Amino acid sequence: MKITAIPQLYRNVKRWREILTVLRRYGLADWLTQFRLPFRDVLKDRGGVPLSQYSREQRVRMALVDLGPTFIKVGQVLAARPDLVGPKLGEELKRLRANVHPDSIEQVRETLSAELGSDYEKHFQSIDAVPLATASIGQVHRAILNDGRHVVIKVQRSNIERMMRQDIEVLTGVAQLAQRVDAFAAWGPTEMVRQLGPMISRELDFTRERHNLEQFAEMFDRNRSDVIVPRPHKPLCTRRVLVMDELVGQPLSEFLSDEVDKIDETTEAVKCDRLAIKHRLCETIADVYLMMIFDEAVFHADPHMGNLIVMESGQLGILDFGMIGRIDENLRETIEDMLVAISSGDQNRLTRLVRRIGDTPPSLDESRLAIDVAEFIGTYGKQSFGEFDLTGALNELSDVLHRHAIKLPNQSALLLKMLISLEGTLRELGASFDSLDVVKKYVRGSMIRRLSPRRRIRQARRVYLETENFLESAPDELITLLKMARQGSLRVTLEHQKLGPTVNRLVLGLMASAVFLGSSLLLAMKVPPLLFHEPGAFGIQDLSLIGTFGAFSSITVMMWLVLAINRSGHLTRGNDD
Incomplete structure (x- = not known):
């Protein structure tokens, strides 16, 4: 330490x-x-x-x-x-789930006073004392602004930071x-x-969530009139306080439970109507989230049932933008290539893509990875779009990555988690809706964009600029290296991986051997203080106390070294790996 x-x-x-x-x-x-x-x-x-x-x-x-x-x-x-x-x-x-006691209304008011000023009450007609929801970092209270608008206040818990x-x-x-x-x-x-x-630390800063709300509100205003997100009230938002519109509707989980409760009380026509509503909800949810991935390159990372609301107007409301993911062009193209490789059964290409998308360990067993990928394609590559088990495929892919210690970048992991959660939500809705039909549509559109002349021109321009920058900087870098070599200041640093434990064991073994040899001499020369002045068991007599202690200690250390080396797996076999 x-x-x-x-x-x-x-x-x-x-x-x-x-x-x-x-x-x-x-x-x-x-x-x-x-x-x-x-x-x-x-x-x-x-x-x-x-x-x-x-x-x-x-x-x-x-x-x-x-x-x-x-x-x-x-x-x-x-x-x-x-x-x-x-x-x-x-x-x-x-x-x-955060099983924590909520802050009292007095603590909430102290936080509001510290963040919005001692006269913060002038902005509100009322603030509910009982929290609407409590999480590990903050809690939410209903409130009414002076202009009559209904809002919710997300307040950071006291001392949580x-x-x-x-x-x-x-x-x-x-x-x-x-x-x-x-x-x-x-x-x-x-x-x-x-x-x-x-x-x-980012989740502790509600300013980021406010920016996310503004970005997604602008996105849906531009593309989707059937989706709505809470709009923040910027003058009343700080690092620890977030004030936003209250979305009035029914959480998707309650909507489904009501469906179950009323199923026996409805006529066949009403049942069919509700199935149509569920089908439309499935289609809207899948379409919105895939639009985020393939068109906007930014997505809401937690589409579980509690964060989705069925509004009275029929719109879909989305809550909780504390965690979002962003996708760069390379990741998006890799996702598209993986879907194409799975559908076409291209094992070798999918193996290369799995290695490209994650951080592979040096000890990766490529042959075992290829076998696992082949089994994955054998299970899911032959399924039709109507029968495809997206949740099972994503979980199986996660298991393959886990077994081979392949670590995904944060954004890739968030995307994987979002897709699993999205598929689970769609399954709970229970409508006969094939989400992969929508996936296929977006992938087709993305592939068309990848082949468009505009993208090719943009790629050529980027390659030209990078090549120009390299050609400009390479001669200077080469001249610098030559100068350092001529002046004798060029150094090459070699780093030995895991050499420290080996050297420590070698030194400890040498020390134990030296102590054992010295103790043997002490025993042979009967250096006092001595034990057993009279002949004892096995004829032991005049045994040097120091020599005995040293010999016992050195033997203990040597046995410990043998066990340690054996645990590492390198006692009897070679170190070819």
């Missing part, structure tokens, strides 16, 4: 203790599941159910809930990364420890936490 980390460790020692207590509790239950012991069911959850009866994924989710809002948010972020945690754990983490920054510091320390374990090091925990920090 670095010396500079000591103040951070001391500052967060209480939080470290809390985290280790929770992890030990759930990790112990995981250990006990391997044995039929009488005390294995001693540890129980708040409802009295033994923890050993839960799966490992369920205990991970429960531990995150116990650890508080920061870890709940981390779990929600990781739910969008099935390539890292696997589809099974990713699916379980989707169930994470300080607590989350403290937890990120602790997570950084945990990641540094995990980086030393080979089983975790392959996933780059320190890099993962380094990316999580800015993501959580």
